[in-house]
Amino acid sequence: MSLRTRLISLACFLSFVSAGQVPKVNGVYGGVPTTTSVIPDAVAEPLVSGTPVAGKMRFIENSGVCETTPGVFQASGYADLTTSQSMWWWFFEARNNPSTAPFSIWLNGGPGSSSMIGLFQEHGPCRINTDEKTVSLNPFSWNNNVNMLYIDQPIGVGFSHGTLNVTGAKQAAEAVWNMLQIFFADPTFSKFAENEFAIWTESYGGHYGPAFASFFLSQNAAIEAGTIKGTILNLKTLGIGNGLTDPLSQYPEYMTDASSNPYRPTVSNSIIQKANNSFFESGGCKSQIQSCYETGSTSTCSKAQSFCNDNILSPLIGNDDVYDVRAGSNDPYPPDITGFLTNKTLMSLIGAEQTWQETSDQVYDNFAKTGDWMLNSAPDLETVINAGIRTVIYDGDADYICNYMGVEAMVNNLQTEFSSTYQQEAFQTYTVEGHSAGMFKNAGTFSYIRVFGAGHEVPAYNFTGLATGQAAAQFFTQAMAGEPMTST
Structure with a gap:
């Protein structure tokens, strides 16, 4: 994946580099800025005029962009949370039986990364071509049998614009809940309100997914109890890809992955040993994460993020791509979508009011200051x-x-009603039309799958004998049908 570089001039000459879904700050992936780069209530100016009305939607139907399957409805635009906060979304009706098909939102990570990444690089109705200017219809799109809603969140991300006041995953959950209440209240989309609902996400989605799903469940309970008013979201499924969920479980595995991932070591043994010392030493990464867990202090958690990413996460990748260890640091895959999405003709067609950027450094900065990363x-x-x-x-x-x-270590440390069963299960080979595509376990309504030959954005990759996104489409379809992972 290429490093899309944007240098922001600040008083202290702080530099951010947009690198896929995780910004590089002063040379450190997931680093913490040493000064602020945004006034919390700063407002981005839209390029195209519009009149936001709090609690209402503004959108364009059937732009003809991306989804070109005959008869399939799409819409894109804004849900105005307030008169100064407009959240961008892009909806694609299911290609098959949309009235009864499940409804899913998709959220990319960062924090601060646009969900247009998932749409155009991973599993949307179309996929960006290698020329970075055109798209091709995706036969393995997740909207084949599911109504898909891609959301740029929080405010300030992607095409969204307005007052920036979200500093963590739990605040983000509340904002997206409010956005969905506006969405399902609109006459065009209210018919989907009772359909089965799902959240799929990746990367920082390891924070977003649990926070959003838990918050939505509590809101549903409050509606049922009559303590608040609103539309119940019929949550049935949560999917998280390559997520950061439990740093204390996951960070030790950076050393393991650097030395013994399935492809090649990323750095020398001496660098791995230095990182290992930084994790276990007195006052090191482990103890700082533990302090963050115990106190929830923003300064403690932010310092833990800075120390751990500076001394462990960043140095252990060496000259390889953080999203695909098989490639060099300037890997151009998946193709960059910036040129496509900043084309003014396209922006006009879809109703976008804000110049698109892959990752908002301002939003990332606001999260980094609170140390939300290490919660x-x-x-x-x-x-x-x-x-x-x-x-x-x-x-x-x-x-x-x-x-x-790291993800498997996190899963192994979960304490749920299915944990005992999960631990007793042996990994099975996951096949797609007879082709070996990964390893999986099922336990009750919980499933884990490791996909062979895939980088950070799993649906963007293929494996021998399979098309791009084919394996991901299979496990997504099975989960959305309420089924466990099953080989075909």
Whole structure:
């Protein structure tokens, strides 16, 4: 994946580099800025005039962009949370039986990364071509049998614009809940309000997914109890790809992955040993994460993020791509979508009012200042699993930044009603039309799958004998049908 570089001039000459879904700050992936780069209530100016009305929607129907399957409805635009906060979304009706098909939102990570990444690089109705200017129809699109809504969140991300006041995953959950209440209240989309609902996400989605699902369940309960008013979201499924959920479980595995991932070591043994010392030493990464867990202090958690990413996450990747260890640091795959989405003709067609950027450094900065990165989202994930929500944790075995070894360690440390069963289960080979595509386990309504030959954005990759996104489409379809992972 290429490093899309944007240097922001600040008083202290702080530099951010947009690198896929995780910004590089002063040379450190997931680093913490040493000064602020945004006034919290700063407002981005839209390029195209519009009149936001709090609690209402503004959108364009059937732009003809991306989804070109005859008869399939699409719409794109804004849900105005307030008169100064407009959240961008792009909706694609299911290609088959949309009235009864499940409804899913998709959220990319960062924090601060646009969900247009998932749409155009991974599993949307079209996929960006290598020329970075055109798109091709995707036969393995996730909207084949599911109504898909891609959301740029929080405010300030992607095409969204307005007052920036979200500093963590739990605040983000509340904002997206409000956005969805506006969405389902609109006459065009109210018919989907009672359909089965799902959340799929990746990367920082290891924080977003558990926080959003847990919050949505609590809001549903409050509506049922009559303490608040609103539309119940019929949450049935949560999917998280290559996610950061439990740093204390996941960070030790950076050393393991750097030395023994399935492809090649990323750095020398001496660098791995230095990082290992930084994790276990007195006052090191481990103790700082533990202090963050115990106190929840923004300064403690932010310092833990800075120390751990500076001394462990960043140096261990060496000259390889953090999203695919098989490639060099300037890997151009998946193709950059910036030129496509900043084309003014396209922006006019879809109703976009803000110049698109892959990752908002301002939003990332606001999260980094609170240390939200280092908070433990596993308790929320356990709550969701124990509530009976079908949960799928998946990852690509070539990813480094949220590597499968760390994800599996996180899963092994979960305490749910299915944990004992999960531990007793042996991994099985996951096949797609007879082709070996990964390893999986099922336990109750919980499933974990490791996908062979895939990087950070699992649906963007293929494996021998399979088309791009084919394996991901299979496990997504199975989960959305309420089924466990099953080989074909």
